[in-house]
Amino acid sequence: MLIKIPKRWELPESAVTPRKLVEARRPLVASMQKEGLIGRAMTRREALKLAAAGTTMAGCGQYIKGLDTGAASGLSSPYADWFPVPRNKAYEVPERAVTDGVSATTHNNFYEFTVSKSDVWKLVGDFELEPWTVEITGLVANGGTFGVEDLFALFDMEERIYRFRCVETWAMTVPWSGFPLAKLVEYVDPLPEATHIAFISKNDPEQMPGVSANPGYPWPYYEGLRIDEATNELAMMVAGMYGEALPRQNGAPLRVIVPWKYGYKSIKSVVRIAFVNKQPGTFWNTIAPDEYGFLSNVDPSVPHPRWSQATERLLPDGQEVDTMLYNGYEAEVSALYSG
Ligand SMILES: Nc1nc2c(c(=O)[nH]1)N[C@H]1C(S)=C(S)[C@@H](COP(=O)(O)O)O[C@H]1N2
Ligand SMILES: [Mo]
Numbered sequence: 001m002l003i004k005i006p007k008r009w010e011l012p013e014s015a016v017t018p019r020k021l022v023e024a025r026r027p028l029v030a031s032m033q034k035e036g037l038i039g040r041a042m043t044r045r046e047a048l049k050l051a052a053a054g055t056t057m058a059g060c061g062q063y064i065k066g067l068d069t070g071a072a073s074g075l076s077s078p079y080a081d082w083f084p085v086p087r088n089k090a091y092e093v094p095e096r097a098v099t100d101g102v103s104a105t106t107h108n109n110f111y112e113f114t115v116s117k118s119d120v121w122k123l124v125g126d127f128e129l130e131p132w133t134v135e136i137t138g139l140v141a142n143g144g145t146f147g148v149e150d151l152f153a154l155f156d157m158e159e160r161i162y163r164f165r166c167v168e169t170w171a172m173t174v175p176w177s178g179f180p181l182a183k184l185v186e187y188v189d190p191l192p193e194a195t196h197i198a199f200i201s202k203n204d205p206e207q208m209p210g211v212s213a214n215p216g217y218p219w220p221y222y223e224g225l226r227i228d229e230a231t232n233e234l235a236m237m238v239a240g241m242y243g244e245a246l247p248r249q250n251g252a253p254l255r256v257i258v259p260w261k262y263g264y265k266s267i268k269s270v271v272r273i274a275f276v277n278k279q280p281g282t283f284w285n286t287i288a289p290d291e292y293g294f295l296s297n298v299d300p301s302v303p304h305p306r307w308s309q310a311t312e313r314l315l316p317d318g319q320e321v322d323t324m325l326y327n328g329y330e331a332e333v334s335a336l337y338s339g
Contacts, residue, residue: 072105072106072121072122072124072125072247072248072249073105073244073247074240074241074242074244074245074246074247074252075244075245077129077244077245077246077247077248077252077253078129078130078253079129079148079149079152079239079240079245079246079252079253080244080245082149082152082157082239082240082245083177083240083243083244083245084159084177084240084243084244085157085158085159085177085240086158086159087158087159087160087161087175088158088159088160090160091160091161091162091234092160092161093161093162093163093173093328096163096173096314096321097173098161098173098174098175099172099173099174099314099315099316100316101241101242103172103315103316104172104174104241104242104250104315105121105241105242105247105249105250106118106121106249107170107315107316108120108121108249108250109166109168109263109264110124110210110249110250110251110268111210111214111217111221112201112202112203112208112210112211112219112221112269113208113209113210113249114209114210114213115210115214120249121247121248121249123209124247124248124249125248126207127207127208127248127252128207129248129252129253131147132147132148132253132254132271133145133146133147133148133271134146134148134151134254134270134271134272134273135271135272135273136184136188136272136273136274136275137272137273137274137275138194138198138274138275138276139190139191139193139194139275139276139277140188140189140190140191140194140275141188141189141190141191142187142188142189143188143275148239148253148254151179151184151237151254152239154183154187155179155180155183155184155187155237156179157177157178157179157239157240158177158178158179159175159176159177159240159243160175160176160236161173161174161175161176162174162176162234162257162259163259163324163327163328163329164257164259164263164266165262165263165298165312165323165327166262166263166264167262167263167264167292167296167304167309169307169309169311169312169313169323170312170313170314170315171312171313171314171315171321171323172314172315173314174241174242175241175242175243176236176238176240176241176257177238177239177240177241177243177246178236178237178238178239178240178254178257179236179237180233180235180236180237181230181231181235181236181237181256182230182231182232182233182235184237184273185197185227185230185231186231188275190227190275191275193277194227194275194276194277195226195227195276195277195278195279196224196225196226196227196275196276196277196278196279196280197224197225197226197227197230197273197274197275197276197280198222198223198224198272198273198274198276198280199222199223199224199225199256199267199270199272199273200220200221200222200267200270200271200272200273200274201220201221201222201267201268201269201270201271202220202269202270202271203219203220203221217283217287218283218286218287221267221268221283222267222280222281222282222283223256223264223265223267223282223283224279224280224281224282224294225256225258225265226279226336227275228336229258229333229336232332232333232336233332234258234259234260234329234332234333235256235257235258236256236257236258237254237255237256237257237270238251238254238255238256238257239252239253239254239255250268251266251267251268251269251270252269253269254269254270255267255268255269255270256270259327259329260297260298260326260327260329260332260333261295261296261297261298261327262292262296262297262298264283264284264292264296265282265296279294282294290305291304291305291306295337297326297333297337298323298324298325298326298327299325299326300322300323300324300325301325309323310322310323311323
């Protein structure tokens with residue numbers, strides 16, 4: 001017998017705000033772009049042209065070498081022309097080298113494809129990124145279904161270098177491209193009673209062999225943040241890395257990056273964002289509540305039940321370094337957890 005238990009992030013349709021204006025806005029955005037009234041990132045072609053002319057564009061595309069892994073490359077993304085975007089130098093990682101792009105795009109956790117980290121990139125070649133919409137729903141005034149490029153056009157994208165720390169203790173340093181999640185939250189205008197945001201990933205067993213291979217998991221992958229966390233300056237919606245569109249294995253076309261939390265909070269290939277009035281469930285908390293909490297802030301003093309979190313191993317060589325409280329972002333986020 002199949003009993004459908006609604007997930008805690010599932011809302012009745014009655015809670016969804018219809019938004020005619022969203023539809024009305026799209027041609028406006030397009031025409032503003034055409035008129036040059038709102039910015040669009042330099043296209044890859046334009047950047048290459050500049051490079052060929054001997055001009056360097058600070059902060060753009062320094063990492064693209066070695067990233068051409070065929071269908072698993074950002075170059076094969078239908079959104080390739082949005083990148084590179086300008087770097088925001090306020091977000092850099094001074095004490096570590098940026099991880100090489102090949103390592104960051106061939107060592108992945110994306111269980112919808114496979115649990116084998118070194119194989120995700122080999123299985124994503126046919127993963128369809130277009131069309132792609134993100135439904136923004138629940139307790140917001142301006143929700144609706146947005147084409148992913150509408151979101152790219154609405155919010156200026158920038159590149160930031162962040163530490164990234166998986167709960168399994170591997171870690172990397174990555175130049176991500178995207179926009180602050182706070183901008184999106186501001187745009188959709190949460191109702192006063194909204195306290196949390198639930199994120200849901202694409203779940204298509206036809207394209208994602210890991211879904212049927214692991215029928216015991218509570219698909220789709222889902223995650224959540226408090227609204228004060230989501231509007232912290234560090235939280236990003238990410239659409240690119242290493243100056244290119246996000247490769248499929250890294251969560252194309254749009255994912256979350258919350259650098260002070262363990263990697264599983266950084267949900268990939270988002271299709272639905274729901275504003276809710278209580279703490280939503282999460283995929284990993286549902287599977288193993290004793291091992292994976294809701295907050296999941298990086299903390300070297302709190303061991304995982306099965307291993308220490310005091311140190312981490314940097315990709316690709318496994319160099320061991322000390323793990324930092326909040327993954328090195330204590331100054332930016334500790335006020336969120338003072339209570
Ligand atoms: N939808 C989805 N998002 C996900 C995961 C996943 O399996 N499915 N894995 C998470 C985990 S455990 C980590 S460490 C990061 C890995 O991101 P990366 O492959 O880009 O390094 O994605 C997170 N987001
Ligand atoms: Mo992870």
